[in-house]
Amino acid sequence: MKKLCLLFISFFFLPALLPAQSTPEVAANIKTNKKIMDGFMDLRFGMFIHWGPVTLRGTEIGWSRGNEVPVEEYDNLYKEFDPVLFDADKWVKTAKDAGMKYLTITAKHHDGFCLWPTAFTEHNIMHSQYKKDIVGELAKACKKQGIRFCIYFTVLDWYDPNYPNHLPGQKEIDPKADMNKFVNTTMKGELKELITRYHPYMLWFDGDWEKPWTQEYAVEMYNYLKSLDPDVIINNRLGKGDHTEMTSTSVGDYATPEQKIGALNMKDPWETCMTICQQWSWKPNDTMKSLKECIQTLAKTSGGNGNLLFNVGPMLDGRMEERQILRLKEMGDWLKIYGESIYNAKGGPYTPNDTFGTTRIGNKMFIHVFSDKLRSLRLPRLTGVKFLQAHFIGGAKVSYTQEANGDVLISLPAQLPDENDSVIEFDLNSNAENIPVITMNKN
Known part of the structure; x- marks a missing residue:
């Protein structure tokens, strides 16, 4: 009877002792x-x-x-x-x-x-x-x-x-x-x-x-x-x-x-x-x-x-x-x-929002300006990155200031080149593709 009880207990709890079935995956x-x-x-x-x-x-x-x-x-x-x-x-x-x-x-x-x-x-x-x-x-x-x-x-x-x-x-x-x-x-x-x-x-x-x-x-x-x-x-x-x-x-x-x-x-x-x-x-x-x-x-x-x-x-x-x-x-x-x-071009380093987005390739970073009513745009600091020069793609130079804390304040003209998305090209002192992601607010 004792052996029968042990056999019953072993059978009853066997599923719990077996390894869980894994989800099939592609090699x-x-x-x-x-x-x-x-x-x-x-x-x-x-x-x-x-x-x-x-x-x-x-x-x-x-x-x-x-x-x-x-x-x-x-x-x-x-x-x-x-x-x-x-x-x-x-x-x-x-x-x-x-x-x-x-x-x-x-x-x-x-x-x-x-x-x-x-x-x-x-x-x-x-x-x-x-x-x-x-x-x-x-x-x-x-x-x-x-x-x-x-x-x-x-x-x-x-x-x-x-x-x-x-x-x-x-x-x-x-x-x-x-x-x-x-x-x-x-x-x-x-x-x-x-x-x-x-x-x-x-x-x-x-x-x-x-x-x-x-x-x-x-x-x-x-x-x-x-x-x-x-x-x-x-x-x-x-x-x-x-x-x-x-x-x-x-x-x-x-x-x-x-x-x-x-x-x-x-x-x-x-x-x-x-x-x-x-x-x-x-x-x-x-x-x-x-x-x-x-x-x-x-x-x-x-x-x-x-x-x-x-x-x-x-x-x-x-x-x-x-x-x-x-x-x-x-x-x-x-x-x-x-x-x-x-x-x-790669995405980032800034997460896109309703105001702007960025893409990057080599030592260049592109700022996509989505609002034609903006007169300035602040970019949070990028550690170890220096902004060298900027211009609208196919157009005029863009004025900016890299402040003491590292933020970049961009001055925008009264009339942007494109009402849908004006793109600023920045030359950086290092490879933009290596910059870690910076999270931005939605707006």
Whole structure:
């Protein structure tokens, strides 16, 4: 009886004695190397494109399925989809004229529609009235114009019968679905097509939050993708958890805050994704951001050491709205003057706020002045740093005083060179990239 009791106690408490199961992680030796990631972060500015048959209704891609648009109607929109005015070269030229260095297309969103001729579902562009490979044409146009080509791909698919959820926010799991088959046949098959045919520079994943997609699937998929292309960059939405920052369990190479500018981070790469209007896909008469907001969003993102992936939503006939093209061109015109303070430059050392932000490269520090009503600007002291001379980029010298406590007081003219963001270039006596971060108030 005594032995039986001991056996029972041992069995009962066995789980507590066993080591806790660790969260699956990606092996360090297959992660994208630092040189490739540094090259990606030097680009600073990219175009995001959300587009598909949903433009026929002007509602949000994926999320309006079963909400604003009935499921059966939504799922059959592709039969009407015929974007006869789509021109890949024009899209890519729009990105290039905006000063963007990479382009990311929603090859497959949560509604399951594929913009390339895949063998794994008939729900693709070749079964629409258009019958042309959108992804392929964009890949060729990007290569021709020197823009890095990237692909958005979601890990969920509300259309596919093997994916267990079929509606946004659905709680019930479809008992007939086969998640393993979906992941190992459909998802891997589609991703292999995309990588081997179009050779994307980066894969932008989404949809990691639903329960059927697990951390185990994420790690397995990252390993699989790296077996196909060791150099492809992968964002952190392949894995579970908070995508706004990188953690020890993140599956992917960089963080992806959405519709907000990320915090200054000199350690981990990150990219803010944001819309030029309000909705990701095209919406008639959608409110568009002012030029000031667009430029300052880019400058604040760069000042925080991040990239900006700026979204446009082309219309149902394949054209981008002229007003969006013009707004992007205005950003490109600004970058022609001030681009040296954005591309290849590091963020900091001051955290960006609503008054100013800073970027730096070598012995130069750039001050982005956001308010055209300022007449002076005080920079808190930087230990061991001497300010040698200053001028507006492409313009006049700037007067300043380095005070006894080390603070720098900058005198600003009554009329600043640029009402959206005037940039002052400072020469320093040492490498600005080595200066520790200085935290600033928001205003």
